[in-house]
Amino acid sequence: MSPPGGTETGRCDERMSAETRRRAILEFLASQGNVKVDALSKHFEVSEVTIRKDLTELEEQGLLQRTYGGAVFSHRSRFNAPLLEKLHVQGDQKRAIAQAAVQYIEEGDCIILDAGSTTLALAQLLASKPLVSKFRSLFIITTSVPAALELSRGGHQILLAGGQVRNHSLALIGPTTVRVLADHHADRAFLGTSGITLSHGYSTPNPLDAEVKQAMIRSSTKSYVLADASKFGHASLARFARLEDIDQTITDAEVSPTFVEAFAKRELRLELANVVPDGEEPAGIADPIPR
Secondary structure, three states, rough: OOOOOOOOOOOOOOOOOOHHHHHHHHHHHHHHEEEHHHHHHHOOOOHHHHHHHHHHHHHHHOEEEEEEEEEEEEEHHOOOOOHHHHHHOHHHHHHHHHHHHHOOOOOOOOOEEEHHHHHHHHHHHHHHHHHHOOOOOOOEEEOEEHHHHHHOOOOEEEOOOOEOOOOOOEEOOOOHHHHHHHHHEEEEEOOOOHHHHHHOOEEEOOOOHHHHHHHHHHOOOEEEEEOOHHEEOOOOOOOEEEEOOOOOEEEOOOOOOHHHHHHHHHHOOOEEEEOOOOOOOOOOOOEHHHH
């Protein structure tokens, strides 16, 4: 694909999704450092209004910074690049799961937010203008440096747990992190997971990460696991919870019916979030299973 503004404009697939187009915009930014609305409009053969909407969405995700007539890379996007790249994988699903999770947060809550791409989607949502207006007194404890950066845009009270910083994910782990969590109590904890199976429960590849997640569960009244359907059926090295240890799991409708039936049979709460294609308005949230 030729850079916008060059001698070759190319012809883009008219059916290109908004998410695909926005990924391409980020690729242009990575190679050029800046982009212009008019050049992007010509390259992708869409209106300038559509491009401005793309840039606004990417700015809200912390991936770029708007300028007059275009955009440049934000320092936050360079800092969080590996994790933000993960956020694009199953991006619609992760945003839908985050939207479903918000309904369980109440004004004045203290919540714990785990590290990971799906919980980062929740952090981005909490930093958005509508939710900043809705929640004026949230206290958020997080073990994710990227999540703390996102939440700071919303003006929320944030406690960034101390500890060892993992490369790439910028998650905090280790005994210091566990101690900080043990010294606090939260109304709800929102956790990510690398795998979910009926026999092994919820798991992660890193035993230190598993200890942190266990501390989150112990320190909260209710715990929620946020995981897209691709996590089901996979077991990682270290289990951090049995299925029965988690109050509710929120996923998307692509999850196998085997898991839906198994959760219902065990009377475990599994919610399937409505996944809305990028660019469309959400039509609501699916009911939890079971009631």
